[in-house]
Amino acid sequence: MKIAVVTGxxxxxxxxxxxxxxxxxxxxxxxPESINSMNVYLGARPISRxxxxxxxxxxxxxxxxxxxxxxxxxxSFGWKRDEFNLLAAGSLAGHLIxxxxxxxxxxxxxxxxxxxxxxxxxxxxxxSSDGSFIxxxxxxxGGLLSFGTVAEQLVYEIGNPKEYxxxxxxxxxxxxxxxxxxxxxxxxxxxxxxxGLPPSSFYKVNATYPDGFKAIACCPVTGPKxxxxxxxxxESILKRxxxxxSQLGYEDYTAVNIQILxxxxxxxxxxxxxxxxxxxx
Numbered sequence: 205m206k207i208a209v210v211t212g213x214x215x216x217x218x219x220x221x222x223x224x225x226x227x228x229x230x231x232x233x234x235x236p237e238s239i240n241s242m243n244v245y246l247g248a249r250p251i252s253r254x255x256x257x258x259x260x261x262x263x264x265x266x267x268x269x270x271x272x273x274x275x276x277x278x279x280s281f282g283w284k285r286d287e288f289n290l291l292a293a294g295s296l297a298g299h300l301i302x303x304x305x306x307x308x309x310x311x312x313x314x315x316x317x318x319x320x321x322x323x324x325x326x327x328x329x330x331x332s333s334d335g336s337f338i339x340x341x342x343x344x345x346g347g348l349l350s351f352g353t354v355a356e357q358l359v360y361e362i363g364n365p366k367e368y369x370x371x372x373x374x375x376x377x378x379x380x381x382x383x384x385x386x387x388x389x390x391x392x393x394x395x396x397x398x399x400g401l402p403p404s405s406f407y408k409v410n411a412t413y414p415d416g417f418k419a420i421a422c423c424p425v426t427g428p429k430x431x432x433x434x435x436x437x438x439e440s441i442l443k444r445x446x447x448x449x450s451q452l453g454y455e456d457y458t459a460v461n462i463q464i465l466x467x468x469x470x471x472x473x474x475x476x477x478x479x480x481x482x483x484x485x
Contacts, residue, residue, distance in 0.1 A: 251275025270298030292400030293335030320346025335444030349391030
């Protein structure tokens with residue numbers, strides 16, 4: 205077995221040069237004195253090159269999420285550096301599955317139409333050399349693949365859909381067609397029409413620095429039927445973990461207590477009717 209390692213993303217040795225070039229951030233703050241890490245987001249070419257050289261496994265440092273799909277596609281289909289429409293199509297395939305079950309209804313607006321969250325299936329892309337591809341999920345799994353679930357993920361965290369900047373290509377997803385394929389259990393969708401232009405001459409860089417604060421994560425549940433959504437999320441987490449317990453031979457929870465904060469549950473019979481409010485878990 206051959207294992208390839210992609211390096212070059214670590215820029216910590218270039219901190220002083222970067223400080224000279226970027227003395228002040230866009231918000232007016234000075235560049236931090238102490239930097240913990242600094243990494244550039246690499247593209248798909250190092251991955252495809254490693255596969256071309258016979259690697260069975262490629263371990264890479266920081267890279268854009270979609271490159272994990274685009275790299276193998278470049279290797280498999282022999283796409284060239286200037287075939288920007290194909291590179292954009294491969295990047296779209298990677299973008300749709302980079303967040304896993306988000307594409308199969310995990311954060312869908314119409315969440316109440318998505319069955320069996322606790323057993324949600326992860327997306328699969330079947331790609332063709334012409335850049336078209338089909339998104340599906342494993343049979344007998346929960347979740348949903350539809351025009352809506354895929355379209356919402358398509359515009360997720362890309363900024364301008366006509367100018368999505370990546371290391372290998374500048375993508376235009378504005379004319380992508382999203383077509384549901386009938387008769388597929390759990391749903392399947394075909395996508396095509398992504399176009400591309402040459403990439404910019406810049407790379408995105410991520411840097412971290414100590415600032416004396418702890419990080420606290422909060423997952424709010426908002427919008428219409430927020431209380432019902434919070435309850436379904438709770439029930440799905442319990443179903444999922446109980447399924448895992450059963451597979452591992454563990455005992456069930458000894459006790460479970462769920463409260464939807466913001467729903468006035470703690471008020472008991474004195475609670476006001478609150479269906480479409482904002483809840484926080």
